[in-house]
Amino acid sequence: MNAVLTLRGITARRGGHDILRGIDLDIAPAETLGLIGASGAGKSTLARIVLGLDRPDGGQRHLAAAGVQAVFQDPQGSLDPTHSIARIVAEPLATRRVRRPERARRTLAALEAVGLPATLATQRPGSLSGGQRQRVAIARALIADPALLVADEPVSALDVSVQAQVLNLLRDARRERGLSMLFISHDLAAIRHLCQRVAVLHDGRIVECAPAETLFATPRHDATKALLTGRPLPADAALGR
Numbered sequence: 398m399n400a401v402l403t404l405r406g407i408t409a410r411r412g413g414h415d416i417l418r419g420i421d422l423d424i425a426p427a428e429t430l431g432l433i434g435a436s437g438a439g440k441s442t443l444a445r446i447v448l449g450l451d452r453p454d455g456g457q458r459h460l461a462a463a464g465v466q467a468v469f470q471d472p473q474g475s476l477d478p479t480h481s482i483a484r485i486v487a488e489p490l491a492t493r494r495v496r497r498p499e500r501a502r503r504t505l506a507a508l509e510a511v512g513l514p515a516t517l518a519t520q521r522p523g524s525l526s527g528g529q530r531q532r533v534a535i536a537r538a539l540i541a542d543p544a545l546l547v548a549d550e551p552v553s554a555l556d557v558s559v560q561a562q563v564l565n566l567l568r569d570a571r572r573e574r575g576l577s578m579l580f581i582s583h584d585l586a587a588i589r590h591l592c593q594r595v596a597v598l599h600d601g602r603i604v605e606c607a608p609a610e611t612l613f614a615t616p617r618h619d620a621t622k623a624l625l626t627g628r629p630l631p632a633d634a635a636l637g638r
């Protein structure tokens with residue numbers, strides 16, 4: 398089957414440094430690909446390029462027609478505090494000229510899909526808990542049925558008690574909708590829980606990409622071994638700074 402995302406030779410220079418030096422990556426339909434790497438390795442830079450929020454300096458990016466949505470670390474910052482939850486969740490439909498009754502129906506269905514009561518629709522983000530806000534961000538990401546979801550540290554700002562719930566929600570979205578996902582996290586347990594394959598970003602390149610079981614059982618690259626033992630090689634040293 399055709400890949401949902403294909404990256405070939407993606408390069409990015411930021412602040413005078415080569416952050417990404419030729420990234421090749423594919424994500425298959427209904428696949429969750431984990432992306433790990435030391436702090437500063439360039440994971441978020443790559444995520445922003447996949448999302449089309451930043452331009453690469455070189456290389457090609459090809460994305461399936463249904464498009465891409467994102468869930469970021471900080472749901473507080475990504476939800477407009479002045480808008481109602483219903484308006485926030487329905488945002489991706491606004492550009493598609495979906496009529497009002499259909500929009501309302503899909504908004505309620507999206508809230509229900511992420512386990513939020515319909516009564517929240519009229520509230521503002523400020524009256525919700527962190528876990529509820531992240532569910533709103535997920536509902537917004539899923540409402541237009543994207544081919545790919547980019548989740549950049551989606552649970553690291555949440556209480557430990559709600560992290561598993563949000564991770565299970567993402568896992569169910571893959572199972573039930575065939576959603577593909579690029580899942581970025583420092584949390585190796587979360588990566589293991591969710592991802593079929595894991596790619597390791599180091600020194601501007603994907604140095605290892607393997608099925609999750611294989612990567613955790615028999616890491617091959619030093620950077621992977623360092624990440625798994627909790628002693629990551631410093632990104633700055635890796636980038637030769």
Ligand SMILES: Nc1ncnc2c1ncn2[C@@H]1O[C@H](COP(=O)(O)OP(=O)(O)OP(=O)(O)O)[C@@H](O)[C@H]1O
Pocket residue numbers: 411412413416434435436437438439440441442443
């Ligand atoms: N717009 C920019 N201008 C200058 N430097 C940048 C810019 N964007 C990113 N960088 C630098 O690029 C490197 C990679 O940053 P990025 O946020 O992609 O790393 P990361 O792997 O996501 O890190 P973390 O795990 O800490 O979130 C960092 O050294 C960062 O300071």
